[in-house]
Amino acid sequence: MPLSLPQVKRVAWLARIEITDAEAAAAQGHLNDIFRLIEQMQSVDTEGVAPMAHGQDVVQRLREDRVTESDQHTLYQAIAPQVEDGLYLVPKVIE
Amino acid sequence: MDWETVIGIETHAQLSTVSKIFSGAATQFGAPPNVQACAVDIALPGVLPVLNKGAVERAIRFGLAVGGPEVISRRSVFARKNYFYPDLPKGYQISQFELPIVTGGAISILTQDGEKTVRLTRAHLEEDAGKSLHEDFHGMSGIDLNRAGTPLLEIVSEPDMRSAEEAVAYAKALHALVRWIGICDGNMQEGSFRCDANVSVRRPGAALGTRREIKNLNSFRFLQQAIEYEVRWQIETLQDGGSIQQATVLFDPDTGQTRMMRTKEDAHDYRYFPDPDLLPLVVSDETIEQIRCELPELPQAKRERYIRDHQLSAYDAGVLTSSREVADYYEDLVKALGGGHKLAASWITGEFFGALKRAGLEISQSPIGSRQLAGLLQQILDAVISGKTAKDVFDAMWNGEGEAAAIIEAKGLKQISDAGELERVIDGVLAANQKSVEEYRAGKEKAFNALVGQAMKATRGKGNPAQINEILKKKLAR
Known part of the structure; x- marks a missing residue:
């Protein structure tokens, strides 16, 4: 199932990546190479094999419910482009 | 011709942990902006999420309360839900998609036609986003990430409700339950419990109509008003020969109307995939059993016990199990009395609740404790005073004049039984x-x-x- 050029552009837009037409064409080639590899892998018989959700066959460790972090917002906000009253300021986006 | 309303509800219940779901930052409400947003919450490069045991235990408690051990997944998976918004610093929300921690279960509600069961589809763990403030920042938006990473349990019902009243009854039952089992404080003003309602209408017996989702309803009254408006609007639209487009809408409490937020065409494409930063969550039978042992008697079981063993009416049993505080008060009272269940029930639901309501108090703030009320009811049972006189004594107790026996003595209220x-x-x-x-x-x-x-x-x-x-x-x- 090869990807069309509009599909490549849509994926780029969803990821907020700006690409030129030339870059989109190149990305289409790369992505379709990966898709061909996946198609090849899909010919393997996986009947009865439970899908893994992670590359490593280990399980999640849990943290105790305790507050371990202290307030460091002035430090974090030192690298923010704009702050006011402890808030990060960003261009207005209203959904 | 008749129309049938079909409603399903998604609820976000904020879990009552002291720290966030994937970081050790505090979750306390009302802190100054960003003081409770740590490196994980604001998504600095290189940080990793570590799952909070308290959040997992609360989700298990919920599963046990709505369905028992069989609805709890022994293995569940966290996924990334991808979208861009300034109050979501990672560019994705960590949620559960294909394998949620709870699958199935049910909540029973009381309707005009008696008891009804609302089936649950699922309940999954996820993190909350931060908060955007759009006012007063010279054309910019202010972002507070204190709420980012707060643990939520999203509870999804089947489309089993048939009216706004049933939807409210369900929301109230769920609200009472999450507070009862101590997993959520249920504070709706602070956003700890918020509902989205999926509403559609159809001819009875026909296939499901196209639904519209009303987002972020944070009071039972708004839930009721929003659904009533939406149902009217959908029926009128269809009767005028129009059709319903799948959409997300917002309810405006000022106008009492719903308005379009986005249509299906510009619905988000979330591109869910398993989060590589988190491993599958595995829950053992032993853990589930241990949590089950610590679970309090559930409202449903209590209700049945009160009707069966205490001979209370279904109504009284329902009122007395509306919250754990009320049930505890009733049980302490009858324990101190050594019986008198019906008398205790009628006093709590009558005189006592009336006084609380008039004073605008919660049961925890009552000036009359369960033992003191028991002291008063004992006087009635011993025929020292009549029920009528007891009301005057109750008022005196409410005003802080002391214990029942002392008031009866001081005011010479002992009834004449000679x-x-x-x-x-x-x-x-x-x-x-x-x-x-x-x-x-x-x-x-x-x-x-x-x-x-x-x-x-x-x-x-x-x-x-x-x-x-x-x-x-x-x-x-x-």
Whole structure:
């Protein structure tokens, strides 16, 4: 199932990546190479094999419910482009 | 022609952990902006999420309460839900998609037609986003990430509700349950419990209509109003020959209307995939069993027990199990009384709730504790005072005048149960009210009540009403 050029552009837009037409064409080639590899892998018989959700066959460790972090917002906000009253300021986006 | 309303509800319940779901930052409400947003919450490069055991335990508690061990997934997976918004610093929300921690279960609600079961589709763990403030920042938006990473349990119902009233009954039952099992404080003003309603209409028996989702309803009243408006709007649209487009809408409490937020065409494409930063969550049978042992008796079980063992009405049993605080109060009361279930129930649901409501108090703020109320009810059971006098004593107790026994003593309210004394009083009443006596003997039942009233008046309300009744009947029968 090869990807069309509009599909490549849509994926780029969803990821907020700006690409030129030339870059989109190149990305289409790369992505379709990966898709061909996946198609090849899909010919393997996986009947009865439970899908893994992670590359490593280990399980999640849990943290105790305790507050371990202290307030460091002035430090974090030192690298923010704009702050006011402890808030990060960003261009207005209203959904 | 009739229309049938179909409603499903998604609820976000904020879990009552002290720290966030994937970081050790605090979750306390109302902190100054960003002081509770750590490196993980604001998504600095290189940080990794570590799952909070307290959040997992609360989700398990919920699963046990709505369905038992079989609805809890022994293995569940966290996924990334991708979208861009300034209050979501990672560019994705960590949620659960294909393998949620709870699958199935049910909540029972009380409707006009009796008890009804609302099935649950699932409940999954996820993190909350931060908050955007759009006012007063010279055309910019202010971002507070304190809420980012707060643990949520999203509870999804099947489309089993058929009216706004049923939707509200479901939301209330769910709200009471999450508070009952101690997983969520249920504070709706602070956003700890918020509902989205999926609403559609159809001809009875037809296939499901196209639904519109009303987002972020944070009060039961808004839930009711929003659904009622939406149902009316959908029916009118269809009757005018229009069609319903799948959409997300917002409810405006000021106008009482819903308005379009986005249509299906510009719906988000979330591109869910398993989060490589988190491993599968595995829950053992032992863990589930241990949590099950710590679970309090559930409202449903209590309700049934009160009806069966305490002979309470379904209504009283329902009211007494509306919250754990109320049930605890009732149980402490009957324990102190050593019985008197019906008396206790009628006093709590009547006089006591009335006083709380008038004073605008929660049960935890009541000036009369369960042991004190037991002291008062004991006086009724011992026939020291009548139920009527008890109400005056109750008012005095409410005003902080002390314990029931002391008030009765100080005010001389002890009822007269001395048969000789009551007979003397009643003889006087009969002599003075010959007209009523004749009317009664002529078959007018009402005249009897007038005589009882006169006897109560003559004893200044202190005559034992049961005894007065008895003596009067005896004397009139002659």
